[in-house]
Amino acid sequence: MNLAKTDPKIYDLIKKEIERQKDGLVLIPSENYASPAVLSAMGTPLSNKYSEGYPKKRYYGGNQFIDEIETLAIERAKKIFHAEHANVQPHSGSQANATVYLALLNYRDKVLGIDLSAGGHLTHGSPVNFSGKLYNFAYYGVDSKTERINLREVEKIAKKFKPKLIIVSTTAYSRTLEFKKFRKIADRIKAYLMADIAHIAGLVVAGLHPHPFPWCDVVTTTTHKTLRGPRGGLILCKIKDRLDPKGKLTLSQKIDKAVFPGTQGGPLEHVIAAKAVCFLEAMRPSFKKYQKQIILNARAMADEFKKQGIRIVSGGTDNHLMVIDISPFKTESKRIQDELDEVGLYVNRNAIPFDKRPPYNPSGIRLGSPAITTRGLKEKEAREVVRLIVSLIKNIKNTKIKNQIKKRVKEITRKFPIYVDFQW
Ligand SMILES: Cc1ncc(COP(=O)(O)O)c(C=O)c1O
Structure with a gap:
């Protein structure tokens, strides 16, 4: 590709970002994977x-x-x-x-x-x-x-x-x-x-x-x-x-x-x-099917968080996202987000209603299902992803568990790949 010759630094960084997107699970509700046709x-x-x-x-x-x-x-x-x-x-x-x-x-x-x-x-x-x-x-x-x-x-x-x-x-x-x-x-x-x-x-x-x-x-x-x-x-x-x-x-x-x-x-x-x-x-029927699955996956995620003892703002979700309340944990949301980053689970910290903590380090984490649903994950896998997140939050200092989670995330991304035909 021309870019590799013209600007190898930018080419290489784009390559790394594509690999990052392939190798991680995006739970940021405002992100998704646009189709190769759109790109x-x-x-x-x-x-x-x-x-x-x-x-x-x-x-x-x-x-x-x-x-x-x-x-x-x-x-x-x-x-x-x-x-x-x-x-x-x-x-x-x-x-x-x-x-x-x-x-x-x-x-x-x-x-x-x-x-x-x-x-x-x-x-x-x-x-x-x-x-x-x-x-x-x-x-x-x-x-x-x-x-x-x-x-x-x-x-x-x-x-x-x-x-x-x-x-x-x-x-x-x-x-x-x-x-x-x-x-x-x-x-x-x-x-x-x-x-x-x-x-x-x-x-x-x-x-x-x-x-x-x-x-x-x-x-x-x-x-x-x-x-x-x-x-x-x-x-x-x-x-x-x-x-x-x-x-x-x-x-x-x-x-x-x-x-x-x-x-x-x-x-x-x-x-x-x-x-x-x-x-x-x-306009395609597959889009409606995809949106239905987004909701099913978000509901499964919210249910699994509750099963794991984590409070969801408003008690659940009707759409594609949820905000979990991590204030009962000693670890701050910024640290949790950073630790999740390291195992390839991408989330964003977010305020909860009437939050007493500052916006840079608030009491909540916002998660959503659109991107993992694009990858093809269904309710069973969405629940597993939640268990991985909770396990990391609860064992934030345990390197062995962190490595196990990282390995499992990689396995899930291999089972549900994205951009298989995307040449770079
Ligand atoms: C409800 C809503 N409106 C507007 C925006 C801003 O969109 P953009 O980031 O494209 O400026 C966002 C972004 O997250 C949003 O959630």
């Missing part, structure tokens, strides 16, 4: 092309094939998400969210989002993020007993705070999101309703999680988590602006303008092509 669309000279604007309305020449590619991506996105309008250009989930705020809000406008420690994302108003700095956010959290979103509480805060936008979204929440009920609250205070379904997009497409449409005005997502596409963002929305029906621009026009020229320059058309491939893959 192949990304690594193309499409990356060379400037195509600011939209199909048939570009600022540069030579976009005839790019237009066809982007139009296909848009049409497929609309189809799989039952959406009236799709913008496939956001470079990432964060950028998709920034775009929606730019389209719907003015500086310092009020927004109601979910608290980070209750399972929200930085772009939902964290004070250290642009969202918390530019807009006036209030937060809803989870109930202290059930650790689930309490809609009565959401309504109370919404009525008092009167936000212009309500965000329904989570990044570390294992329960079903009730978009319809959020819409009732939004209607009462005449607010826009946005869902960020970055985590659950695959489940939504497969019909295994309630759909944000018709309840939400705008839906954002990433394309690389349960959806299993390339790293990127996507915005879906209604055409009409419910709160500004007589305005100069429709809602979809506002969104498009906020993407370009609002927040981005040239779109990543090689990634858009890969998004189109991923949307096509998501």
Whole structure:
């Protein structure tokens, strides 16, 4: 391969990272293995092309094939998400969210989002993020007993705070999101309703999680988590602006303008092509089967953690992820994550609701099933993986047990390989 000659250092590091991905089990719920077809669309000279604007309305020449590619991506996105309008250009989930705020809000406008420690994302108003700095956010959290979103509480805060936008979204929440009920609250205070379904997009497409449409005005997502596409963002929305029906621009026009020229320059058309491939893959019956297995595996994992005496936030999972409470253990979450790294089990530490510990070393670990399910693991193996994790947590100083776990992880990865035909 050319790269090996041109830049042997980068070539070699890429090789090592591919081996790391092959040899370990990814339990980080926001990661997955994109298909070789998706990867192949990304690594193309499409990356060379400037195509600011939209199909048939570009600022540069030579976009005839790019237009066809982007139009296909848009049409497929609309189809799989039952959406009236799709913008496939956001470079990432964060950028998709920034775009929606730019389209719907003015500086310092009020927004109601979910608290980070209750399972929200930085772009939902964290004070250290642009969202918390530019807009006036209030937060809803989870109930202290059930650790689930309490809609009565959401309504109370919404009525008092009167936000212009309500965000329904989570990044570390294992329960079903009730978009319809959020819409009732939004209607009462005449607010826009946005869902960020970055985590659950695959489940939504497969019909295994309630759909944000018709309840939400705008839906954002990433394309690389349960959806299993390339790293990127996507915005879906209604055409009409419910709160500004007589305005100069429709809602979809506002969104498009906020993407370009609002927040981005040239779109990543090689990634858009890969998004189109991923949307096509998501139309196949095998995708629904895969999403069903994600849920079955997550349930088996949660059940096994409970059997092993470990508490799961909210008591279980309805989706692809769970957060376990490791506060009863003496070992800190950062150390546990590092030790798991060494045996090839990849997780991420995460806050639990009402966490007293700092975000860098919180009391929880977030785990999910999308990547191991892509490898082909089923409930039996998912349970074994949990037992390996618990065994390591409970025997953190025991090198012999650690080596045994490492060996077993390797055996599982050999039995369930990924990227077998991927040449590097
Ligand atoms: C709910 C949610 N929204 C947005 C994002 C941001 O996506 P990105 O990392 O592509 O910017 C994430 C990332 O984890 C997320 O979980």
